Amino acid sequence: MLKHGILGLLNYRDMTGYEIRGVFRDSLNFFWQAQTSQIYRELKDLKTRGWVTDVTVPQQGRPNKNVFSVTEAGREELRRWLREETFELGNSPLLMRTFFRGELSPEENIRYFQGIRAFALQALEEMKQPPAIAAGYEKTIDDSRRAAYWGMTIEYGVMYLDMLRRWSESCIKRLEGLQHEDPAD
Amino acid sequence: MLKHGILGLLNYRDMTGYEIRGVFRDSLNFFWQAQTSQIYRELKDLKTRGWVTDVTVPQQGRPNKNVFSVTEAGREELRRWLREETFELGNSPLLMRTFFRGELSPEENIRYFQGIRAFALQALEEMKQPPAIAAGYEKTIDDSRRAAYWGMTIEYGVMYLDMLRRWSESCIKRLEGLQHEDPAD
DNA sequence: TGGGTCATGTAACCTGTTACATGATTAG
DNA sequence: CTAATCATGTAACAGGTTACATGACCCA
Numbered sequence: 473m474l475k476h477g478i479l480g481l482l483n484y485r486d487m488t489g490y491e492i493r494g495v496f497r498d499s500l501n502f503f504w505q506a507q508t509s510q511i512y513r514e515l516k517d518l519k520t521r522g523w524v525t526d527v528t529v530p531q532q533g534r535p536n537k538n539v540f541s542v543t544e545a546g547r548e549e550l551r552r553w554l555r556e557e558t559f560e561l562g563n564s565p566l567l568m569r570t571f572f573r574g575e576l577s578p579e580e581n582i583r584y585f586q587g588i589r590a591f592a593l594q595a596l597e598e599m600k601q602p603p604a605i606a607a608g609y610e611k612t613i614d615d616s617r618r619a620a621y622w623g624m625t626i627e628y629g630v631m632y633l634d635m636l637r638r639w640s641e642s643c644i645k646r647l648e649g650l651q652h653e654d655p656a657d
Numbered sequence: 658m659l660k661h662g663i664l665g666l667l668n669y670r671d672m673t674g675y676e677i678r679g680v681f682r683d684s685l686n687f688f689w690q691a692q693t694s695q696i697y698r699e700l701k702d703l704k705t706r707g708w709v710t711d712v713t714v715p716q717q718g719r720p721n722k723n724v725f726s727v728t729e730a731g732r733e734e735l736r737r738w739l740r741e742e743t744f745e746l747g748n749s750p751l752l753m754r755t756f757f758r759g760e761l762s763p764e765e766n767i768r769y770f771q772g773i774r775a776f777a778l779q780a781l782e783e784m785k786q787p788p789a790i791a792a793g794y795e796k797t798i799d800d801s802r803r804a805a806y807w808g809m810t811i812e813y814g815v816m817y818l819d820m821l822r823r824w825s826e827s828c829i830k831r832l833e834g835l836q837h838e839d840p841a842d
Numbered sequence: 843t844g845g846g847t848c849a850t851g852t853a854a855c856c857t858g859t860t861a862c863a864t865g866a867t868t869a870g
Numbered sequence: 871c872t873a874a875t876c877a878t879g880t881a882a883c884a885g886g887t888t889a890c891a892t893g894a895c896c897c898a
Contacts, residue, residue, distance in 0.1 A: 473748070473750055473753060473886095473887080474885080474886080475885095476671070476757075477753055477757075480753075480756065480757035480760070483757070483760060488848095488849075488850095489668075489849080489850075489851090490848065490849050490850075497666070498828075500753075500756065502746060503746065503748065503749040503752035503753065503756075504748050504749065504752070504753055505748065505886090505887095506886090507886070507887065508850090508851085509851075509852075509853090509886090509887080509888085509889090510885080510886060510887080512850075512852090513851095513852095513885095514850055514885090520702055531848090531849090534848055534849065534894070534895070535848070535849040535850055535892095535893075535894080536847075536849080536850085537848095537850095538849090538850080547760075550757070550760060551760060551761065553754075554754060554757060554758060554760060554761055555761075555765075556754075557769070557772055558750070559751065559772070559773055559776045559777075559821075561687060561688065561780075561814070561817065562658070562749075562750070563688065563690065563858090564688040564689065564747075565658055565743070565747070566744065566813075567688035567689070567810045567813060568658060568661070568662050568665075568685075568688065568689055569738075569739060570806055570809050570810055570813070571665065571685065571806055571807060572662075572665035572668070572735070572739060572806070572808050573739060573806045574800075574803030574806050575665070575668060575732075575735060575736060575739060576736065576739055576740075580740075581806075586740070587742055589872085590793075591744045592744075595746075596682050601705070609801050613815075615759075617759050618759030620759070620831060620832070620835060621755055621756055621757070621758045621759050621766075622756060623831070624755050624824075624827075624828050625752045625755055625756050626830065627824065627827060627828075628751075628752060628755070628824050629746070631820050631823065631824050632746065632817075632820060635816050635817060635820040636744075639809075639812065639813050639814065639816050642809075642812060643809050643812075646805060646808070646809065647805070650802075650805060658857080658858095659857080659858080660857095673876095673877075673878090674877080674879090675876065675877050675878075690858090690859095691858090692858070692859065692860085692877075693878090693879085694858090694859080694860085694861090694881090695857075695858060695859080697859090697878075697879055697880090698857095698880095716876090716877090718866065718867060718877055719866070719876055719877065720864095720865080720866080720876070721877080721878085722876095722877070722878095723877090723878080748886085761879095762880075781895075782876040821893095823854070843884085843898100844871080844897105844898090845879090845896105845897090845898095846895105846896085846897085846898105847894105847895085847896080847897105848879095848893100848894085848895080848896100849892100849893090849894095850891100850892080850893095851890100851891080851892090852889105852890080852891080853889085853890080853891105854887100854888085854889085854890100855886105855887080855888080855889100856875105856885105856886085856887075856888095857884100857885085857886080857887095858883105858884085858885080858886095859883080859884075859885095860880100860881100860882085860883080860884095861871105861881085861882085861883100862879105862880080862881080862882100863878100863879080863880080863881105864877100864878080864879090865876100865877090866875105866877095867874100867875080867876080868873100868874085868876100869872105869874080869897100870872090870873090870874100870877095
């Protein structure tokens with residue numbers, strides 16, 4: 473997965489491992505976390521596969537840069553990967569934690585879902601403010617054709633968080649109902 | 658993660674590795690996929706941690722059963738884990754694939770999002786029909802206090818899939834807009 | 843003088859995936 | 871006869887996480 477994320481970024485422009493790390497931290501962070509260690513490991517692997525090449529740029533006073541570029545084979549691999557159709561929901565730690573909550577008291581679980589609600593509301597606030605995220609974005613992407621897809625990921629984030637808010641509210645209502653109907657439990 | 662899922666199930670009732678596999682396949686499948694190999698590996702690990710114990714039950718004509726039970730230490734660990742508050746969105750292959758789609762044509766991407774929409778609609782159909790999923794569920798959970806939390810995971814699934822449908826529709830509209838505004842691209 | 847940024851990485855670990863392996867019983 | 875179910879696992883690999891390590895420059 474990260475391999476293809478890196479190919480995608482290098483397809484925008486040449487970058488060092490350090491810059492790639494920065495883009496993940498600043499712009500892709502909300503849907504993918506990438507560790508420095510993994511980025512360098514994957515770059516090494518991408519190179520042995522012939523999907524990227526690198527050039528060492530000497531610098532004065534700073535460590536040398538290894539600037540990576542995607543090759544034509546890498547671009548082909550990127551397109552191949554983009555065309556894969558796998559939409560499964562994937563493993564969800566949140567639902568795993570929800571499923572087994574019968575072990576704790578309804579009161580405690582109400583607080584838990586209130587925590588989720590607060591998280592969703594705050595994350596929504598952060599996501600709706602364009603400044604920080606757009607600034608990071610402009611560093612990364614220049615052309616407007618690509619901007620459309622960036623916008624779609626943001627919209628997904630907003631819709632997802634709003635759904636999460638509505639879901640947590642619904643869970644809270646259910647649990648409040650349980651308390652009234654069955655106070656002896 | 659799977660460790661705690663297994664602890665949660667054993668907290669319902671004693672089970673063999675094989676039965677645990679069955680419950681994951683039948684009931685938890687939509688939010689967690691567990692491989693047989695991993696289940697046996699985790700059971701071994703849970704045992705060395707003292708969170709479960711097992712008893713070998715000889716059977717005629719069939720392989721012996723190893724029936725696992727959660728210990729009090731295991732139940733404590735389960736509660737500790739349930740109380741962790743980590744609501745991050747997590748890595749999303751779907752958004753990774755969306756973000757980089759500028760590499761492909763808008764026409765191809767419209768088909769891609771139509772595929773997502775079709776997937777969401779079909780999964781919604783399957784999820785709204787209670788029979789199969791409820792049957793698997795009744796095998797697993799007896800008491801109604803716990804049933805509430807099972808219901809919440811199902812509701813999440815439905816709300817998520819509906820959000821996915823709305824999002825894919827919105828993406829399709831955006832892309833159709835792009836085609837009209839900028840046919841030279 | 844101390845904290846942030848630039849810039850590189852390694853090592854160990856944990857968790858999940860894929861593929862393989864065995865073997866009897868039971869229902870159609 | 872054959873496919874499904876019961877029931878156990880191992881081995882190898884892939885990918886992500888945590889912690890560690892180095893070193894110079896620049897700004898306050």
